[in-house]
Every structure is written in structure tokens, then in C-alpha cells.
Amino acid sequence: MCLILFAHKVHPKYKLIVAANRDEFYARQTQPAQFWEDNPEILAGRDLEAGGTWMGINKSGSISMLTNYRDLSNIKAEAPSRGHLVSDFLTNNDNSESYLKKVESSGESYNGFNLICGNSDELHYYGNYQQGVHKITPGFYGLSNALLDTPWPKVERGKSKLENIVSKDFEVETLFETLYDDIKAEDKNLPDTGVGLEMERMLSPMFIKSPKYGSRCSTVLLIDNDDQITFVERTYDINNFSHTDRKFLLSL
Numbered sequence: 001m002c003l004i005l006f007a008h009k010v011h012p013k014y015k016l017i018v019a020a021n022r023d024e025f026y027a028r029q030t031q032p033a034q035f036w037e038d039n040p041e042i043l044a045g046r047d048l049e050a051g052g053t054w055m056g057i058n059k060s061g062s063i064s065m066l067t068n069y070r071d072l073s074n075i076k077a078e079a080p081s082r083g084h085l086v087s088d089f090l091t092n093n094d095n096s097e098s099y100l101k102k103v104e105s106s107g108e109s110y111n112g113f114n115l116i117c118g119n120s121d122e123l124h125y126y127g128n129y130q131q132g133v134h135k136i137t138p139g140f141y142g143l144s145n146a147l148l149d150t151p152w153p154k155v156e157r158g159k160s161k162l163e164n165i166v167s168k169d170f171e172v173e174t175l176f177e178t179l180y181d182d183i184k185a186e187d188k189n190l191p192d193t194g195v196g197l198e199m200e201r202m203l204s205p206m207f208i209k210s211p212k213y214g215s216r217c218s219t220v221l222l223i224d225n226d227d228q229i230t231f232v233e234r235t236y237d238i239n240n241f242s243h244t245d246r247k248f249l250l251s252l
Contacts, residue, residue, distance in 0.1 A: 001020045001021065001022050001023075001054045001055050001065055001066060001067050001143075001219075002021060002022065002023035002067055002068070002144060002145055002208075002215075003020060003021040003023070003067075003142070003143070003144050003154055003155070003158060003179075003206055004018065004019075004020040004055075004065055004067060004116070004141075004142070004143040004144075005018070005019045005020065005140075005141070005142050005143075005155075005158045005159060005161075005162045005179075006018040006019070006020075006116075006140075006141050006162075007139075007140050007141075007162060007163075007166055008123060008136055008137075008138055008139060008141065009138035010138055010139060010140065010166070011166050013224050013225060014166075014222050014223060014224050014225070015120040015121065015223050015224065015225060016063075016120040016123075016221065016222070016223045017162070017166055017175075017221075017222055018063075018065070018219070018220065018221040018222075019158075019162060019175040019176075019178060019179055019218070019219075019220050020055060020065065020179070020218065020219045020220075020221075021179050021206065021207060021208075021215045021217070021218050022045070022054050022055070022215065022216055022217045022218075022219070023203075023208050023213065023214060023215050023216070024213070024216050025212060025213050026212060026213065026214065026216065026238045027212070028047065028049060029047075029048040029049055030045060030046065030047060030048060030216065030217075031045060031046040031047075031048055032045055032217070032233060032235050032244075032246060033045045033219070033231070033233035033246050033248070034246070039087075039090075039091060041058045041059050041060070041090070041091070042056055042057075042058050042087065042090050042091065043056060043057050043058065043059075043231060043248055043250070044056025044057070044086070044087070044090070045217065045233065047081075047083050050081035050083050050084070051081070051083070051084065051087075052081050052082070052083020052084040052085070052086060052087050053083050053086050053087050054066055054067075054083060054086060055086065055219055055221075056086055056087065056090050057090070057221065057229065057231060057250075058090045058091075059250065060252070061119045061120060061223070061227065061229070061252045062089065062090055062117075062118070062119055063116075063117070063118060063119055063120070063123075063221070064085075064086040064087075064089040064090055064115070064116070064117045065086065065115070065116045065117075065143075066082060066083065066085060066086050066113055066114065066115050066116075067113070067114045067143055067144060067145055068082065068111070068112060068113055068114075068145055069111075069112025069113055069114060069127060069128070069129050069145055069146065069147075070112070070145035070146065070193045070195070071112050071129070071193070071194070072193070072194050072195060073194055074111075074112065075111055076109075076110075076111055079109060079110050079111045080109060080110060082110055082111065082113045085103060085110075085113065085115050086115070089117045095118075095122075096117040096118035096119075096122065096123065096124040097124050097133055097135070099117055100115065100117055100124050100125075100126040100133040101133050103115065103126060104126055104128075104131075104132075104133060107126070107128035108128065110128055112127075112128060112129055113127065113128055114126075114127040114143055114147065114148060115127070116136070116143070116148075118136075120223040120227070122135070123135075123136040124136060125148050127147050127148065129147060130147055134148075140159050140162060140163050141159070142154075142155035142156070142158050142159040142162075143155070145193070145203075146191065146193075150191075152185075152191050152204075153185035153186075153189045153190070153204055154185070154204060154205060154206045157181070157183075157206060158178070158179075158181075158206050161178045161181075162175075162178065165178060172220050172222070172230065172232055175220045176218055176220060176232075176234055178206075179206060179207060179215075179218040180206075180207050180218070181205060181206040181207055182205045182206070182207045182208070182209055183205055183206075184201055184202075184204050184205050185201075185204035185205075187201070190204055209241070214238070215236065216235065216236060216238070217233055217234060217235040217236065218233070218234045218236075219231070219232065219233045219234070220232045220234075227251065227252035228249070228250075228251055228252075229248075229249065229250040229251070229252065230247070230248075230249060231247070231248040231249075231250070232245060232246070232247045232248070233245070233246045
């Protein structure tokens with residue numbers, strides 16, 4: 001994922017609300033969200049080049065989500081796939097804090113990443129551009145290609161929209177409409193991540209559109225107080241941005 005917005009334990013009905021966009025090169029082969037044939041416990045999309053995923057949940061209610069940390073000056077050509085950090089959590093029995101501490105011990109071998117793991121009752125966060133595993137307390141959060149809650153324009157815009165949406169009754173479609181926000185940030189508010197001004201502009205919206213790279217899918221995840229799970233993935237046709245939805249309902 002390249003933008004994850006979420007509300008944890010702040011809504012009267014839902015313990016967890018997640019709205020996320022995955023940004024990727026259009027040419028990279030991807031499988032849409034489904035239960036994996038080689039591990040039917042996992043519900044997630046799949047990167048067919050490396051075999052991992054960017055966001056998923058299993059039938060026990062474990063959740064894992066990842067974004068890359070943007071630092072083109074520090075790319076390791078032989079680094080292991082970050083997507084396996086997501087799927088590995090969904091296939092083991094570790095709690096999120098223990099798992100992320102294990103990840104931290106080898107974090108320097110990976111290219112930059114942020115990883116959120118846990119369940120609707122307890123979430124933890126680790127990014128390999130800072131030290132320590134951090135428990136996520138109740139509140140509203142945003143994560144893009146810097147550390148959790150780094151105030152990039154898309155993060156601040158998304159968090160504000162999410163807070164407004166969940167302050168009243170809302171529909172899943174409202175969250176998808178929010179994620180499909182392609183307004184670019186003003187130059188004065190852009191981060192400087194070393195990719196140049198034109199690229200910073202292109203990458204600044206919540207929903208990215210460009211000839212070769214952009215937001216390929218959006219995901220909404222809701223877990224209510226009765227542990228009823230709604231998982232909806234919307235994939236986009238890169239030629240005309242029409243979309244296809246896949247909806248899954250689970251009970252814990």
C-alpha cells in the first residue's frame with residue numbers, strides 16, 4: 001500500500017476502520033483479493049512477481065498492512081521482498097508485538113518499509129527507519145511512504161476526510177469515494193524525498209494517476225464490535241479507471 005488511513009477504537013460500531021490505496025507500476029503482475037489456494041486462511045491480493053502481499057487478513061482476524069519507505073538514495077538491490085513480511089505474519093501464531101520485534105532484528109536487511117500488524121483489539125507498528133515497536137493507541141492514523149503520521153499533504157487530507165466520514169453514519173462507498181481523490185498538493189507543501197519536483201507532484205495525491213504508475217486498487221476493511229468483518233477490494237482498469245469490486249464477509 002502507499003496510503004493507509006485507519007481509525008482504531010474510536011467508532012461506536014466499528015473497532016477498526018481501514019481505507020487504503022495500493023500504488024504500483026501497472027506492468028507488475030498482481031492477483032486480486034481472494035483466499036489463497038496455497039493457504040486458504042489468508043484473504044489478500046498477491047504480488048505475482050515476489051509472492052507476497054501489501055495488505056491482508058486471515059480467518060482468525062489477524063491483520064497486516066505494509067507501505068514502502070521512499071528513499072531512493074538507499075536501495076539494496078539484493079534485499080528480500082517486503083511483501084512476505086505481511087503474509088508471514090498471517091501464517092504464524094505470534095502476537096503482533098513479538099512478531100514485529102523479530103522483524104526489527106533483521107530490519108536493516110530490507111529496503112525501507114512500514115508494517116502494521118495485529119487484530120481489531122490490538123495493533124502494533126514498526127518501521128525500519130526508526131527504532132522500536134510501537135503500540136497503536138485509539139485514534140485516527142495515516143501512513144504513506146514515510147513514518148506513521150508523517151504530515152504529508154495526502155496523509156493530512158486523508159485523515160481529515162476519514163474523521164469527518166466516521167463522525168456520522170457512513171457507507172463503504174463513501175470511503176472508496178474518499179480514496180479516489182486525485183487532487184495534487186501545492187508545491188510549497190510537498191515533501192522532498194529526492195525524486196525531483198515533477199515526481200513529487202505526481203505522487204502527491206491520495207489517488208495517483210500517471211502513464212506507468214499509479215493507484216491500482218483500493219481496499220476498505222471494517223471490523224465491528226461483534227467481530228463481523230467486511231473486506232472490499234476495488235481494482236481499477238488502468239486504461240479508463242473503471243473498476244471491479246470484490247466483497248468478502250467473515251465472522252470470527
